[in-house]
Amino acid sequence: xxxxxxxxxxxxxxxxxxxxxxxxxxxxxxxxxxxxxxxxxxxxxxxxxxxxxxxxxxxxxxxxxxxxxxxxxxxxxxxxxxxxxxxxxxxxxxxxxxxxxxxxxxxxxxxxxxxxxxxxxxxxxxxxxxxxxxxx
Amino acid sequence: xxxxxxxxxxxxxxxxxxxxxxxxxxxxxxxxxxxxxxxxxxxxxxxxxxxxxxxxxxxxxxxxxxxxxxxxxxxxxxxxxxxxxxxxxxxxxxxxxxxxxxxxxxxxxxxxxxxxxxxxxxxxxxxxxxxxxxxxxxxxxxxxxxxxxxxxxxxxxxxxxxxxxxxxxxxxxxxxxxxxxxxxxxxxxxxxxxxxxxxxxxxxxxxxxxxxxxxxxxxxxxxxxxxxxxxxxxxxxxxxxxxxxxxxxxxxxxxxxxxxxxxxxxxxxxxxxxxx
Numbered sequence: 001x002x003x004x005x006x007x008x009x010x011x012x013x014x015x016x017x018x019x020x021x022x023x024x025x026x027x028x029x030x031x032x033x034x035x036x037x038x039x040x041x042x043x044x045x046x047x048x049x050x051x052x053x054x055x056x057x058x059x060x061x062x063x064x065x066x067x068x069x070x071x072x073x074x075x076x077x078x079x080x081x082x083x084x085x086x087x088x089x090x091x092x093x094x095x096x097x098x099x100x101x102x103x104x105x106x107x108x109x110x111x112x113x114x115x116x117x118x119x120x121x122x123x124x125x126x127x128x129x130x131x132x133x134x135x136x
Numbered sequence: 137x138x139x140x141x142x143x144x145x146x147x148x149x150x151x152x153x154x155x156x157x158x159x160x161x162x163x164x165x166x167x168x169x170x171x172x173x174x175x176x177x178x179x180x181x182x183x184x185x186x187x188x189x190x191x192x193x194x195x196x197x198x199x200x201x202x203x204x205x206x207x208x209x210x211x212x213x214x215x216x217x218x219x220x221x222x223x224x225x226x227x228x229x230x231x232x233x234x235x236x237x238x239x240x241x242x243x244x245x246x247x248x249x250x251x252x253x254x255x256x257x258x259x260x261x262x263x264x265x266x267x268x269x270x271x272x273x274x275x276x277x278x279x280x281x282x283x284x285x286x287x288x289x290x291x292x293x294x295x296x297x298x299x300x301x302x303x304x305x306x307x308x309x310x311x312x313x314x315x316x317x318x319x320x321x322x323x324x325x326x327x328x329x330x331x332x333x334x335x336x337x338x339x340x341x342x343x344x345x346x347x348x349x350x351x352x353x354x355x356x357x358x359x360x361x362x363x364x365x366x367x368x369x370x371x372x373x374x375x376x377x378x379x380x381x382x383x384x385x386x387x388x389x390x391x392x393x394x395x396x397x398x399x400x401x402x403x404x405x406x407x408x409x410x411x412x
Contacts, residue, residue: 011320011327014282020322021312122231122288123268 012040015121019129031130037062037090040127049112049134051104062087069102074111074135076101085116089128093118099135111135137299137412139334140166143182144404146306146340146354146376147207154382159406161185162207163305163376165336169296173274177292177303177336178202179227182406183211187218194222198273200266200280201229202305203289204240212241213250223259226273228280230288231265238263266290284308284324285353293328299412302329302369305376307338310359311351317366329367333412336404337363339374342389357393365398372401373410 011017016032020041023030029046033039039060047053050069060068066087071079079100081087088096097115104110114132118125143161151160162180174190176183176199183199190197197217202208217223229237238254241263245254254261266280275297280290283304291304302325309324310316320326329335339360341349346356354376355363364372374393377386390403402408 011281011324012322014284014324017322017324018284018312021314024314025312122233122282 013121013123013126015119015126016040019119023129029132031086031132032127033062033086033090033129034127035090035125037087037128039065046132049102049104049110049132051106051108057105068105072101072109074099074101085114086128086130089116089118089130090125093120093125137170137296137301138166138168139301139336139410139412140168140186141182141373141375141404141406141408142166142186143178143180143211144375144377144406144408145180145207145379146338148379149181149207149210150379154384157383157405158377158386158403161406162210163202164211165303167276167294167296167301169275171275173276174198175200175273175276175278175294178208178305179210179212179215180207181211181214184214187214187216190217192220196224196226196274198226198228200278200292200303201227202291202303203230203285203287204244205287205306206244208306209241209244213245213252217259218261219258221258224262225259226262226264228264228266228278230280230282230290232288236263237265266292279328281325281328283328284311286351289353291325291328293332300332301334301336301412302332302367303336304328305336305338306353308351308353308355308359309363310355316359317362320366323363323366325363326367329363329369331368333370334373334410335364335367335369335371336373336375338376339389339393340376340378345378357389361393361397361401364401369399372397372399373404373408374401375404377404 023043030043032041085096095117099113112132113135116130119127143164161182163178164180164182165177167175242254277295279293283291285306338355340354341356343356
């Protein structure tokens with residue numbers, strides 16, 4: 001949108017708004033990023049796995065959430081940024097599934113399985129969404 | 137900039153003595169720049185009278201469609217400039233990933249629903265997908281964006297000189313929102329409406345009616361008041377009145393709105409003219 005006098009940060013695409021609304025009703029962890037990989041939302045079921053409520057975390061750049069969650073493979077080896085499913089979904093515009101570990105913001109490392117999918121609207125790529133759950 | 141309402145009703149034309157004051161024609165508004173340039177917002181049944189009022193005026197007419205639900209296009213086949221061989225009509229509407237505008241309009245403007253096909257209209261017809269970014273149309277700058285309503289639906293923000301309006305006749309920004317209105321960045325239509333001088337917005341339902349019509353694509357009066365406050369508009373004009381709401385019902389509804397609104401609010405009436 002163009003110069004809107006006296007308004008706050010720009011509105012997100014309608015597809016992301018509706019995804020957030022749906023995610024807020026799901027009993028399934030959902031993690032939503034925009035085209036830059038900026039974390040814009042995760043829902044309540046994601047909170048036990050990520051270690052904090054979204055309201056306490058707020059939006060994070062991709063660099064910051066990668067640094068915070070420190071994704072690693074199941075053996076504990078650091079995961080290359082380009083191998084993180086959400087990053088793959090954004091950069092390669094394809095779905096990606098992986099089992100990995102993350103460090104929650106409460107300091108606890110947990111194993112998760114995640115599937116990330118790019119979000120495409122009529123205007124092209126709008127972001128990506130990761131669904132995830134505790135891995136056995 | 138001047139705005140004239142030619143149809144304020146939602147969903148279905150509702151002519152009758154009980155709707156005479158607010159009008160029974162479906163969505164159509166005329167927007168004029170100071171130099172007389174014309175934009176037509178939607179092509180509900182109200183566009184027939186607008187077309188007649190334009191007379192034999194020559195030159196380009198731009199029609200901005202928000203979506204292709206019947207109450208927003210049913211007047212196209214009765215819009216005189218479309219049949220004038222010397223006329224040039226540009227129709228803008230929401231893009232689709234499945235079919236172009238000509239095909240989609242042709243589903244209505246063809247037998248058995250209508251006797252005349254799009255290709256048989258006499259004017260020079262130019263069809264456009266509404267642009268995402270600010271786009272000049274004559275002296276106007278027009279922006280469009282998808283909004284919450286079933287099927288591809290856009291709202292418009294229109295600026296001419298220092299004045300601006302937003303037109304969101306079919307809009308359910310509260311759909312699924314747990315905390316409506318949330319922040320502007322999480323609210324459908326926010327950037328279209330933010331700070332405009334005049335917001336023309338869906339106000340189809342009472343709060344009680346909305347409870348049983350969630351997902352139908354429209355707002356309750358409470359939602360539109362909250363949306364107008366969030367977007368800090370200068371003035372709110374309610375629109376897309378429910379076909380089941382007679383004049384007395386709308387009088388009462390709007391009296392309540394005016395008492396509770398944080399911004400100046402008026403009910404949209406067919407024939408109403410506003411100068412910004």
